[in-house]
Amino acid sequence: MRHVLVLAGGLSHERDVSLRSGRRVADALSRSGVEVHVRDVDQTLVDAIKSSPPEVVWPVLHGATGEDGALRDVLTSLGIAYVGSRPASCHLTWDKPVAKALLAAAGISTPAGVALSHATFRELGAPALLESVVDSLGLPLAVKPTRGGSALGLTIVRSAADLPSAMIAAYAYGDIALIEQFIAGTEVALSIVEDEHGHARSLPAVEIVPDGGVYSYEARYTAGATEFFTPARLSSSAAESAAAASLTAYRTLGHRHLSRVDLIIDADERPWFLEANVSPGMTETSLFPMAIEAAGLETSGVYAGIVERALTIN
Amino acid sequence: MTNTPGQPTPALQSPEDTIREASHGSRLDPWTQSYAQRTAGMTTSEIRALFAVASRPEVVSLAGGMPYLSALPMDTVAATVAQMLATQGLTALQYGSGQGDPTLREQILEVMALEGISAHADDVVVTTGSQQALDLVTRIFIDPGDVVLAEAPSYVGALGVFASYQAYVAHVASDDDGLVPQALEDRINELLASGKRIKFLYTVPNFHNPAGTTLSLQRRPQILEICQRHDILVLEDNPYGLLGFEGDPPAAMRSMSDEGVVYLGTFSKTFAPGLRVGWALAPHAVREKLVLASESAILCPSAYAQMTVSAYLATCDWKGQIKVYRELYRERRDAMVESLGALLPQASWTHPEGGFYVWLTLPEGLNAKAMLPRAITERVAYVPGTAFFADGTGHRHVRLSYCYPEPDRIREGVRRFAGVVQSELELLETFGPYDVTAGRTTPSRSVQSPTPDLS
Numbered sequence: 001m002r003h004v005l006v007l008a009g010g011l012s013h014e015r016d017v018s019l020r021s022g023r024r025v026a027d028a029l030s031r032s033g034v035e036v037h038v039r040d041v042d043q044t045l046v047d048a049i050k051s052s053p054p055e056v057v058w059p060v061l062h063g064a065t066g067e068d069g070a071l072r073d074v075l076t077s078l079g080i081a082y083v084g085s086r087p088a089s090c091h092l093t094w095d096k097p098v099a100k101a102l103l104a105a106a107g108i109s110t111p112a113g114v115a116l117s118h119a120t121f122r123e124l125g126a127p128a129l130l131e132s133v134v135d136s137l138g139l140p141l142a143v144k145p146t147r148g149g150s151a152l153g154l155t156i157v158r159s160a161a162d163l164p165s166a167m168i169a170a171y172a173y174g175d176i177a178l179i180e181q182f183i184a185g186t187e188v189a190l191s192i193v194e195d196e197h198g199h200a201r202s203l204p205a206v207e208i209v210p211d212g213g214v215y216s217y218e219a220r221y222t223a224g225a226t227e228f229f230t231p232a233r234l235s236s237s238a239a240e241s242a243a244a245a246s247l248t249a250y251r252t253l254g255h256r257h258l259s260r261v262d263l264i265i266d267a268d269e270r271p272w273f274l275e276a277n278v279s280p281g282m283t284e285t286s287l288f289p290m291a292i293e294a295a296g297l298e299t300s301g302v303y304a305g306i307v308e309r310a311l312t313i314n
Numbered sequence: 315m316t317n318t319p320g321q322p323t324p325a326l327q328s329p330e331d332t333i334r335e336a337s338h339g340s341r342l343d344p345w346t347q348s349y350a351q352r353t354a355g356m357t358t359s360e361i362r363a364l365f366a367v368a369s370r371p372e373v374v375s376l377a378g379g380m381p382y383l384s385a386l387p388m389d390t391v392a393a394t395v396a397q398m399l400a401t402q403g404l405t406a407l408q409y410g411s412g413q414g415d416p417t418l419r420e421q422i423l424e425v426m427a428l429e430g431i432s433a434h435a436d437d438v439v440v441t442t443g444s445q446q447a448l449d450l451v452t453r454i455f456i457d458p459g460d461v462v463l464a465e466a467p468s469y470v471g472a473l474g475v476f477a478s479y480q481a482y483v484a485h486v487a488s489d490d491d492g493l494v495p496q497a498l499e500d501r502i503n504e505l506l507a508s509g510k511r512i513k514f515l516y517t518v519p520n521f522h523n524p525a526g527t528t529l530s531l532q533r534r535p536q537i538l539e540i541c542q543r544h545d546i547l548v549l550e551d552n553p554y555g556l557l558g559f560e561g562d563p564p565a566a567m568r569s570m571s572d573e574g575v576v577y578l579g580t581f582s583k584t585f586a587p588g589l590r591v592g593w594a595l596a597p598h599a600v601r602e603k604l605v606l607a608s609e610s611a612i613l614c615p616s617a618y619a620q621m622t623v624s625a626y627l628a629t630c631d632w633k634g635q636i637k638v639y640r641e642l643y644r645e646r647r648d649a650m651v652e653s654l655g656a657l658l659p660q661a662s663w664t665h666p667e668g669g670f671y672v673w674l675t676l677p678e679g680l681n682a683k684a685m686l687p688r689a690i691t692e693r694v695a696y697v698p699g700t701a702f703f704a705d706g707t708g709h710r711h712v713r714l715s716y717c718y719p720e721p722d723r724i725r726e727g728v729r730r731f732a733g734v735v736q737s738e739l740e741l742l743e744t745f746g747p748y749d750v751t752a753g754r755t756t757p758s759r760s761v762q763s764p765t766p767d768l769s
Contacts, residue, residue, distance in 0.1 A: 011372060011373075013363070013364060013367065013687055015363075015366045015367045016362075016363035016364075016367075017363065042370075118740075121744045121745070122740075122744050126744050126746065127746070152360060152687065153687065164745040164746060165684075168681070168742075169684055171688075172685065172686070172687040172688045173687050173688075217363070218357055218359060218760060221358045221363075222358045223341070223342045223343040224341045224342065224343035224345075224346040225341075226341065226342075227339035228340050229339050229340075230340070284342070285342050290342075
């Protein structure tokens with residue numbers, strides 16, 4: 001019987017989501033016959049791993065230490081196999097402007113945008129800078145922290161007067177804010193897993209239609225607040241380009257075992273890359289488990305498969 | 315589990331893709347069309363999720379409301395419970411009276427006597443925490459749209475109850491001495507003129523949660539007179555009355571009026587909240603309805619919990635314990651107020667003479683709700699003032715609690731908080747004043763405060 005240690009919680013803003021994701025993953029793994037323990041990431045973790053090493057660690061952590069690679073570096077130094085992307089790949093993915101730049105270089109469209117720190121605004125003066133941002137990017141705009149998930153700190157700005165408060169909301173979560181063009185279209189999430197040969201496969205796209213028009217934190221984690229279409233209501237050609245774009249993202253960013261890529265498909269069927277997630281949400285309202293179900297699979301089987309992949313290559 | 319399918323955008327769907335049309339939207343909740351209207355505010359929120367981080371030891375939480383129970387003589391309490399079960403186990407573990415244990419109801423009179431109240435045990439209804447008493451009073455009085463008058467700010471737990479019965483909460487201006495009588499008079503007249511039905515005034519007169527203020531003795535009869543003149547019941551909620559740091563407990567409003575006041579009390583802060591024992595003292599006709607309402611809600615309050623409290627009151631020095639609590643909360647209050655004075659001259663705050671909370675007003679332009687994620691990053695937690703208003707205001711205020719952390723932790727927490735305020739001021743300087751409600755995606759009705767088990 002496999003021994004898996006699921007890490008959930010941590011000290012990030014998404015701790016609550018992580019705790020729920022972790023419980024769901026542990027549950028599903030137990031059902032597939034794996035022995036699972038769940039631990040928080042705190043000062044007792046390293047000793048616990050050393051004294052009773054698990055076969056594999058699955059960090060179901062959202063937010064900085066979980067998704068930026070730091071923890072995974074530690075696991076590598078402890079010689080423990082773990083689920084998910086390696087540290088370098090995490091770093092590239094976690095920083096949205098970096099991920100976008102790499103995807104653009106790989107030929108995938110991504111909304112035009114700028115990443116600006118608070119310090120830059122101080123130096124150049126906010127009114128002048130914001131005006132030039134609106135002049136070059138137009139409206140509406142999406143403002144978000146460059147690093148973060150669960151739509152925390154996200155504001156859709158439809159009028160220039162709303163920009164300052166959007167910047168402040170984004171800076172509450174991090175030092176650098178991304179301002180990008182808001183692309184109208186169909187919002188889809190592409191979840192990716194690897195088959196037994198290590199080839200990345202894109203699961204059916206999930207289309208996201210939140211009641212308020214924005215897939216905010218509340219829309220994500222309040223059951224009933226968002227309508228999902230699985231598979232997404234796309235023509236077969238649009239669905240193919242979406243899947244292809246997601247696999248390009250997976251390869252370009254160097255993901256491993258699993259990930260989720262978020263796209264907008266515009267009226268011309270062009271996929272626009274928003275962001276990717278090396279540690280996608282696994283809660284009862286999350287997109288990744290939804291995609292698994294849409295593919296006619298069970299989370300227990302898929303997660304057990306992911307664990308096996310993590311043990312096959314280190 | 316299907317909803318009406320949305321209309322696919324024509325440009326994205328080719329005519330031959332008829333199979334795709336069969337996919338219906340799912341909302342992950344088959345009951346979205348079934349919920350009662352009163353559930354409108356029952357959604358997750360970013361704010362509630364941030365409090366999950368506050369429970370970690372690295373974070374200094376100034377956001378909780380947990381009493382400092384380490385001050386209880388746990389061995390004595392354990393022995394008291396064991397003795398109670400050994401001698402009265404069959405009663406303690408059985409269904410009891412819907413109105414509550416008669417012995418305890420008599421003992422509650424003794425507790426209330428400390429605040430000048432004289433009453434009859436028949437008019438006491440024991441409930442599962444005074445929170446439940448609040449719920450029952452609201453249940454028997456409020457039809458959707460009825461008005462409840464409340465202080466500005468008001469207790470978040472009460473606002474939640476009022477929302478769940480679809481009351482219209484009208485806040486009334488309050489200052490350092492509590493509710494302002496003239497403001498109450500004006501608000502009542504304004505509401506009556508617009509054809510609204512006002513059912514009761516909800517007030518926390520002593521060491522207010524969250525405001526920290528106490529309604530002056532002078533104003534109490536004035537408030538009672540105004541309400542009586544307009545046939546408005548006064549709901550007096552008093553969890554902290556015995557936890558004042560100076561002198562005797564203030565005279566309860568119920569001690570000044572028999573018929574016009576329903577008084578709520580609790581053992582949560584004077585003994586322990588885990589037992590969930592509170593009560594309502596009401597005029598007999600109201601009391602009758604409360605008992606029936608309680609029976610239909612819970613059948614009867616916990617006999618086990620009530621008899622624990624009863625045994626504790628009978629055999630332990632409960633008044634001495636209250637003194638112990640008072641001293642320890644006073645020390646914590648001092649630590650908080652002193653460090654605020656030293657580190658946050660740009661802010662202002664109330665000076666509580668008892669209870670658990672300081673209500674702080676941030677420098678103009680700052681937004682306590684928007685600031686919370688940054689505070690969490692800096693490892694300090696507080697409750698944004700928006701939690702304590704039903705009208706979407708309160709952005710400039712913060713509730714800081716000092717009941718639980720040790721004084722040194724409190725000082726560290728205030729230090730971190732001051733750092734957060736400073737960073738926000740720098741942001742404000744960069745971006746200038748702005749409309750706090752512009753483009754916000756979170757409606758103000760969602761839950762904005764932590765769960766009760768946050769320390």
